[in-house]
Amino acid sequence: MSASLETTTPRASLAEAGSELRDWLALLKPRVISLVVFTGAAGMAVAPKWPSVPLGLIDMLCICVGAGAAGAINMWYDRDIDAVMKRTSVRPIPDDRMDADSALIYGVVLSVASVALLWLASNARAAGILAFSIFFYAVIYTMWLKRSTPQNIVIGGAAGAFPPMIGWAAATGHMAVLPVVMFAIVFLWTPPHFWSLSLYACKDYTRAGIPMLPVVKGARHTRYQIVFYTIILMAVSLVPSFLHLCGMIYTVTATALGAGFMYFALRVLMDKQDASGVSQTADKPARYAFRYSLAYLFFLFLGLLIDRVLFS
Ligand code: HEM
Numbered sequence: 001m002s003a004s005l006e007t008t009t010p011r012a013s014l015a016e017a018g019s020e021l022r023d024w025l026a027l028l029k030p031r032v033i034s035l036v037v038f039t040g041a042a043g044m045a046v047a048p049k050w051p052s053v054p055l056g057l058i059d060m061l062c063i064c065v066g067a068g069a070a071g072a073i074n075m076w077y078d079r080d081i082d083a084v085m086k087r088t089s090v091r092p093i094p095d096d097r098m099d100a101d102s103a104l105i106y107g108v109v110l111s112v113a114s115v116a117l118l119w120l121a122s123n124a125r126a127a128g129i130l131a132f133s134i135f136f137y138a139v140i141y142t143m144w145l146k147r148s149t150p151q152n153i154v155i156g157g158a159a160g161a162f163p164p165m166i167g168w169a170a171a172t173g174h175m176a177v178l179p180v181v182m183f184a185i186v187f188l189w190t191p192p193h194f195w196s197l198s199l200y201a202c203k204d205y206t207r208a209g210i211p212m213l214p215v216v217k218g219a220r221h222t223r224y225q226i227v228f229y230t231i232i233l234m235a236v237s238l239v240p241s242f243l244h245l246c247g248m249i250y251t252v253t254a255t256a257l258g259a260g261f262m263y264f265a266l267r268v269l270m271d272k273q274d275a276s277g278v279s280q281t282a283d284k285p286a287r288y289a290f291r292y293s294l295a296y297l298f299f300l301f302l303g304l305l306i307d308r309v310l311f312s
């Protein structure tokens with residue numbers, strides 16, 4: 001008996017340490033920031049000048065930690081509504097696995113550290129944009145817009161759109177048209193990305209009292225808005241082609257991906273719904289559109305990267 005205790009106790013404490021580590025990581029919203037960091041890396045890769053590999057990796061680490069830190073502050077502030085929503089109730093703070101103050105300190109320390117390290121590793125411009133995006137996501141979106149207007153994610157989406165500009169600025173020290181167009185692409189991509197999810201997570205947002213578009217204006221209005229933003233996104237995604245900032249590989253990729261997004265957006269629009277705009281089909285089209293949005297942004301920027309790096 002005592003022998004079995006001796007062997008299981010260290011294992012149990014190791015498992016406990018592992019699950020604690022997983023909670024600290026979960027506070028950084030790792031799945032979301034994987035794509036955020038990819039857009040930052042794309043912004044750096046398409047720049048005319050590259051940093052050395054070690055410095056480039058440090059720059060990416062800073063975007064990753066900075067975006068994650070903003071996510072931790074978001075989870076600290078939103079702990080009341082996260083507890084009410086099914087999707088978020090299992091997060092470390094609402095599930096009582098982590099103390100809220102520790103999460104806040106963690107978020108603030110990592111925010112300051114990521115901005116300072118980016119400044120040291122690259123320049124003040126890149127660090128300044130990172131600091132501004134953290135502030136925008138944690139304060140402007142989370143503490144102000146999210147709970148006050150159905151346009152919350154349209155304006156707040158700017159926070160998640162800055163990484164390509166950070167990547168470019170870290171590489172060159174300057175700003176240019178292409179990273180600003182990449183900003184515009186992510187900015188316009190955010191509404192169809194998020195509103196697709198909000199259509200099938202609408203009950204959660206209603207329960208939490210968050211004025212997301214489908215809660216305030218209904219599913220029908222949200223579906224039209226998804227199509228509207230998808231059309232503008234398709235047009236703006238072709239700006240690099242019209243400005244001769246890329247070649248045919250990107251143009252073909254953007255056109256095909258845009259047509260795909262339009263297809264999924266129209267399926268969302270045509271989803272069977274009753275007069276109140278409530279879906280009759282468990283919002284399957286909205287789930288597909290959400291998933292497609294993730295693939296769209298990844299492959300669009302991959303296409304741009306391949307075009308600029310290999311063929312320009
Ligand atoms: C204000 C802007 C945005 C809002 C409100 C938003 C909202 C959301 C929400 C609520 C989820 C579900 C997360 C979960 O289940 O825990 C999600 C998932 C995701 N978002 Fe966004 N998002 C925004 C911008 C972005 C941006 C800019 C990116 C990347 C460039 C991004 C990438 C992702 C990814 C990769 C997922 C999937 C995560 C997974 O697989 O669990 N989002 N988004």
Ligand SMILES: CC(C)=CCC/C(C)=C/CC/C(C)=C/COP(=O)(O)OP(=O)(O)O
Pocket residue numbers: 029032033036063066067070071074078088130133134137146159160162163
């Ligand atoms: C460089 C930098 C700071 C980038 C910020 C990138 C970033 C994390 C953008 C926002 C993406 C996101 C997870 C929004 C969730 O909104 P929510 O908080 O309403 O979602 P939730 O209900 O899942 O918490």
